[in-house]
Amino acid sequence: MSRYRPPQPRGSKYITQSGWQKLKDELDHLWRVLRPQVTQAVSEAAAQGDRSENAEYIYGKKQLREIDSRVRFLRQRLDGMVIVNQPPSDLSRIYFGAWVTLEDEEGHEMQYRIVGPDELDPSKNLISMDAPLAKVLFKKAVDDEVTIELANGRKTYLVTAISYRDLIPNASN
Numbered sequence: 001m002s003r004y005r006p007p008q009p010r011g012s013k014y015i016t017q018s019g020w021q022k023l024k025d026e027l028d029h030l031w032r033v034l035r036p037q038v039t040q041a042v043s044e045a046a047a048q049g050d051r052s053e054n055a056e057y058i059y060g061k062k063q064l065r066e067i068d069s070r071v072r073f074l075r076q077r078l079d080g081m082v083i084v085n086q087p088p089s090d091l092s093r094i095y096f097g098a099w100v101t102l103e104d105e106e107g108h109e110m111q112y113r114i115v116g117p118d119e120l121d122p123s124k125n126l127i128s129m130d131a132p133l134a135k136v137l138f139k140k141a142v143d144d145e146v147t148i149e150l151a152n153g154r155k156t157y158l159v160t161a162i163s164y165r166d167l168i169p170n171a172s173n
Helices: 017-046 055-078 132-137
Strands: 014-016 082-084 099-104 109-115 126-128 145-150 153-163
Touching: 014 017, 017 055, 017 082, 109 132, 126 132, 132 145
Parallel strands: 014 082, 109 126
Antiparallel strands: 099 109, 099 153, 145 153
């Protein structure tokens, strides 16, 4: 069996201001706080002698590689990101950054915010703009129906509300 895996398509480069700040804070923490601590621990472990059987040294080097890998990823990802901090000109349609309220056939309501792939957080109802649901929602308006193919069949939703409350300063809708 081959270990080759085709490259994954790059996620969209759009991000909200809060999502960009979160990634930037993670990068700063890794580079300015965590990496110096781990580097110091590795130096101290190396000073103890034989490195081939020194668990603290081996683990510290592994931790440094992981930190450096994440730092490289974050720097490349943040470079060229498009920060969306303004609502679209047409607030009646669904675009990036929108909070969308949907109602399914049983009358259950759910609310999602369409964000960049780096901000994805199902526990906060943040869905990636690259997700199938988000793709069918783009450019829809209130009272439009959308149908999505799921593993267990088709699901139809009605768009009941659209809000850009996080993109409009002092908005409470």
